[in-house]
Amino acid sequence: MLNNREGFKSGFISIIGRPNVGKSTFLNRVVGQKIAIMSDKPQTTRNKVQGVVTTDESQMIFIDTPGIHKPKHKLGDFMMKVAKNTLKEVDLVLFMANADESLGKGDEFIMEMLGDSGTPIVLVLNKIDLIHPDELIGVIESYRNKMDFAEIVPISALQGNNVDRLMGVIKDYLPEGPQYYPADQVTDHPERFIISELIREKVLHLTREEIPHSVAVVIERIAKREGQETVDVSATIIVERDSQKGIVIGKRGALLKEVGTRARQDIEMLLGSKVYLELWVKVQKDWRNRANQLREYGFREDEY
Numbered sequence: 001m002l003n004n005r006e007g008f009k010s011g012f013i014s015i016i017g018r019p020n021v022g023k024s025t026f027l028n029r030v031v032g033q034k035i036a037i038m039s040d041k042p043q044t045t046r047n048k049v050q051g052v053v054t055t056d057e058s059q060m061i062f063i064d065t066p067g068i069h070k071p072k073h074k075l076g077d078f079m080m081k082v083a084k085n086t087l088k089e090v091d092l093v094l095f096m097a098n099a100d101e102s103l104g105k106g107d108e109f110i111m112e113m114l115g116d117s118g119t120p121i122v123l124v125l126n127k128i129d130l131i132h133p134d135e136l137i138g139v140i141e142s143y144r145n146k147m148d149f150a151e152i153v154p155i156s157a158l159q160g161n162n163v164d165r166l167m168g169v170i171k172d173y174l175p176e177g178p179q180y181y182p183a184d185q186v187t188d189h190p191e192r193f194i195i196s197e198l199i200r201e202k203v204l205h206l207t208r209e210e211i212p213h214s215v216a217v218v219i220e221r222i223a224k225r226e227g228q229e230t231v232d233v234s235a236t237i238i239v240e241r242d243s244q245k246g247i248v249i250g251k252r253g254a255l256l257k258e259v260g261t262r263a264r265q266d267i268e269m270l271l272g273s274k275v276y277l278e279l280w281v282k283v284q285k286d287w288r289n290r291a292n293q294l295r296e297y298g299f300r301e302d303e304y
């Protein structure tokens with residue numbers, strides 16, 4: 001805790017929404033650096049990712065929660081628990097929904113869950129660039145009929161429309177408080193986690209529909225070479241089936257090589273030094289249901 005200035009506001013904001021509503025896009029826009037994984041596949045955000053936005057008057061600490069869904073297996077239960085705990089601890093919840101889709105079962109399920117958290121909820125209707133302004137009123141009404149929101153703010157996270165207004169609303173709801181993080185710090189995640197997410201993102205992008213979101217990446221080693229600027233990173237990509245291993249490796253290793261090239265470029269940007277990246281692919285059957293292994297892959301329940 002660094003600072004305790006009079007009138008300074010600070011607090012924690014949780015972003016909740018169905019997969020693919022644009023939570024990461026919003027976070028990346030306001031934080032201004034690529035920290036949350038972005039993908040057009042559902043549920044790529046599994047761990048807590050913090051983005052910190054600091055101005056002269058406030059500090060907003062964003063928590064990007066996993067896409068909420070009905071639990072189907074252990075990983076689902078775990079994610080739900082994480083999401084629920086997060087809701088109680090934060091100062092404000094942003095419930096993000098698609099403005100270009102009508103209110104569906106998934107959104108109703110989330111609203112039921114949000115109902116008893118006791119935290120103010122701002123409805124953020126994202127992707128307004130995809131609809132005609134006349135349609136917006138109807139969408140707003142459908143949500144307003146279901147639940148009492150502290151505010152309703154339509155935005156386009158992708159194009160930036162109305163994002164400033166949303167930031168103003170968020171500030172209004174934050175309590176007076178200290179500046180928790182230095183102004184230039186945008187995330188408190190260890191580089192390890194960001195690196196694993198960068199690699200995972202490349203796998204998901206390059207394999208498209210063939211590899212489910214269950215793929216995990218474990219960083220085995222990050223080490224700076226003695227007397228050199230090069231950093232050695234070695235990581236294992238974990239899939240559930242032999243067939244998936246084949247897909248990730250690709251013909252004569254071509255796909256894995258491409259994953260490596262793209263991930264290396266991002267990691268070099270992140271670390272600001274040359275990187276030698278070594279990737280392995282391992283099959284671990286049914287890892288999602290083995291709760292005791294979740295920790296090993298970075299799901300740390302006690303952090304929430």
Ligand SMILES: Nc1nc2c(ncn2[C@@H]2O[C@H](COP(=O)(O)OP(=O)(O)OP(=O)(O)O)[C@@H](O)[C@H]2O)c(=O)[nH]1
Nearest residue numbers: 020021022023024025042043044045127156157158
């Ligand atoms: N047209 C439009 N597309 C958007 C907007 N915001 C996000 N998208 C797109 O929607 C898709 C999903 O965005 P993400 O930011 O990855 O969504 P998310 O909610 O973080 O998804 P999960 O991590 O899976 O929970 C991406 O293809 C984005 O480019 C928007 O305002 N307008």
